[in-house]
Every structure is written in C-alpha cells, then in structure tokens.
Amino acid sequence: MTADAAPTIRPLTAADAQAYRTLRLAALAEAPQAFGASYEDEAARSLDMIARRLDSGPTNCVFGAFAGADLVGTAGFIIPSNAAKSRHKGLLVGVHVAPGHRGRAIGRALVTAVIDHARHHVVLLQAAVGIANAPALSLYERLGFRQYGLEKKALLVDGAYIDEALIVLDLSADA
Ligand SMILES: CC(C)(COP(=O)(O)OP(=O)(O)OC[C@H]1O[C@@H](n2cnc3c(N)ncnc32)[C@H](O)[C@@H]1OP(=O)(O)O)[C@@H](O)C(=O)NCCC(=O)NCCS
Known part of the structure; x- marks a missing residue:
C-alpha cells in the first residue's frame, strides 16, 4: 500500500491493544489540549485494561485507520449512561x-x-x-455536527483552562 492509498478502517480488538496504546500515548503527548484524558492517566493503564476496553462491545468501541499494517488514527464511541432516559445519547x-x-x-x-x-x-x-481546535471543529461541522453549548473552563491543561464547544449530530430520521 502506498502512503496515499485509502486507509482501511475497522473496529479495534484486544489484539490491537499495544498499537492502540502506543498511538494514544503519542496523541496525548502531542496534543494534550485535545483530549480529556491525561498522558499520565493513560500511561498508568495496563495493557490488559486496554485490551478489555477494546473488546467491550458495540456501545464502547474504537475504530482504527490502518496504513498497511500501521495504526495511524482512531475514533471512539461510548454510550456513557445506560439509564433509560439517557441511553439514546452517545x-x-x-x-x-x-x-x-x-x-x-x-x-x-x-x-x-x-x-x-x-x-x-x-x-x-x-x-x-x-474552541481553538480549528481542524477538528471544521471536520465535525462538515460532517453535520452543530454546536449546542459551550463549556467554559472544561479542561485544565498545563495551568491553562480550555473552553470546549459542545456539539451534536442528530441521527433521527426526521432531523
Ligand atoms: C482533527 C484531525 C483528527 C483531522 O484529521 P485529518 O485526517 O487531518 O482530517 P481530514 O484530512 O479527514 O480532513 C477532514 C476535514 O477536517 C478539516 N480539517 C482537517 N485539517 C484541517 C486544518 N489543518 N485546518 C482546517 N481544517 C482542517 C477540514 O474541514 C477537512 O475537510 P476538507 O478536506 O473537505 O476541507 C487531526 O488534525 C488531529 O488528529 N488533530 C489532533 C487531535 C485532535 O485535535 N483531535 C480532535 C479532538 S476533539
């Protein structure tokens, strides 16, 4: 596969735990403002914990992009609450x-x-x-996400607060 060929996208499994851990730690080191998790928290998670997360099933999963055999990107999906009144939100x-x-x-x-x-x-x-993450904001907006709120001081990273735009994509048929 050449560098410009389309990547393969597939759900990650426990067998991808090491590659996922390596990429995720690199991401948290490179762009700490972009993620809720910290490098230290993630580094403390064992490979077993990561493998279990990757095998948790369709309501807690991670998709990976592969260039050849190399994992080069991720995007995750979680349903944070199983409560009857909130489990329609992912x-x-x-x-x-x-x-x-x-x-x-x-x-x-x-x-x-x-x-x-x-x-x-x-x-x-x-x-x-x-709110300063122009590439991500643009990516989500082009895929149909719309802002519904603003969380001031959502993250505290290296002594500086980061405000976050809260965005949503309505997947209902009548949206
Ligand atoms: C945000 C990120 C995932 C985009 O990944 P990418 O593979 O480069 O994005 P794509 O090539 O698929 O681009 C898709 C859209 O994103 C937007 N985009 C991507 N890079 C951009 C940039 N540097 N500036 C502005 N918009 C950009 C554009 O709208 C683009 O659509 P277009 O090509 O039709 O104009 C990547 O920059 C990244 O990993 N950033 C660091 C981590 C991060 O911020 N994650 C998001 C946390 S909320």
Missing part, C-alpha cells in the same frame, strides 16, 4: 490522526465510521471540542 471520543498522515481524509473516514456505527445504537451523537 459520545464521539478520542479522534486522532498521526501527524504524518493528516490532510488525507483519514479523520473524515474515521468519524464517518463512528457515525455509521452510532446510527444503530443512539439518536444523538455528541462530542466536545476545544
């Missing part, structure tokens, strides 16, 4: 493409995979994005 999380692979529609393909998956499980797909 979260798009952990969207990341390795720096050397950006600008080749991999982020779009990953988020599209999560949207296609989410349609079978939830009515609303929500996410939170730093």
Whole structure:
C-alpha cells in the first residue's frame, strides 16, 4: 500500500491493544489540549485494561485507520449512561490522526465510521471540542455536527483552562 492509498478502517480488538496504546500515548503527548484524558492517566493503564476496553462491545468501541499494517488514527464511541432516559445519547471520543498522515481524509473516514456505527445504537451523537481546535471543529461541522453549548473552563491543561464547544449530530430520521 502506498502512503496515499485509502486507509482501511475497522473496529479495534484486544489484539490491537499495544498499537492502540502506543498511538494514544503519542496523541496525548502531542496534543494534550485535545483530549480529556491525561498522558499520565493513560500511561498508568495496563495493557490488559486496554485490551478489555477494546473488546467491550458495540456501545464502547474504537475504530482504527490502518496504513498497511500501521495504526495511524482512531475514533471512539461510548454510550456513557445506560439509564433509560439517557441511553439514546452517545459520545464521539478520542479522534486522532498521526501527524504524518493528516490532510488525507483519514479523520473524515474515521468519524464517518463512528457515525455509521452510532446510527444503530443512539439518536444523538455528541462530542466536545476545544474552541481553538480549528481542524477538528471544521471536520465535525462538515460532517453535520452543530454546536449546542459551550463549556467554559472544561479542561485544565498545563495551568491553562480550555473552553470546549459542545456539539451534536442528530441521527433521527426526521432531523
Ligand atoms: C482533527 C484531525 C483528527 C483531522 O484529521 P485529518 O485526517 O487531518 O482530517 P481530514 O484530512 O479527514 O480532513 C477532514 C476535514 O477536517 C478539516 N480539517 C482537517 N485539517 C484541517 C486544518 N489543518 N485546518 C482546517 N481544517 C482542517 C477540514 O474541514 C477537512 O475537510 P476538507 O478536506 O473537505 O476541507 C487531526 O488534525 C488531529 O488528529 N488533530 C489532533 C487531535 C485532535 O485535535 N483531535 C480532535 C479532538 S476533539
């Protein structure tokens, strides 16, 4: 596969735990403002915990983009609450493409995979994005997400607060 060939997108499994861990730690080191998790928290998770998460089933899963055999991007889906009144809402999380692979529609393909998956499980797909994160905001907007709120001081990273736009994609047929 050449560097420009379309990536393969598929759900990750426990067998991908090491590659996922390596990419995720690189993402948290490179773009700490973009994620709710910290490098230290993630580094403390054992490979077993990560493998279990990757095998948790369709309501807690991660899609990966592969260039050849290499994992170069991820996007996750979680239903945070199983309560009857909230389980129609899912979260798009952990969207990341390795720096050397950006600008080749991999982020779009990953988020599209999560949207296609989410349609079978939830009515609303929500996410939170730093208001200064222009690439991510643009990516989500082009895929139909709309802002419904603003969380001031949502994250505290290296002593600085980050405000996050709260965005949603309505997947109901009449949206
Ligand atoms: C955001 C991110 C996932 C985009 O991945 P990517 O593979 O480069 O994105 P794509 O090539 O699929 O681009 C899709 C859309 O994203 C937007 N986009 C991507 N890079 C952009 C940039 N540098 N500036 C502005 N918009 C950009 C555009 O709208 C683009 O659509 P277009 O090509 O039709 O104009 C990537 O930049 C990244 O991993 N950033 C660091 C982590 C992060 O911020 N994650 C999001 C957390 S909420």
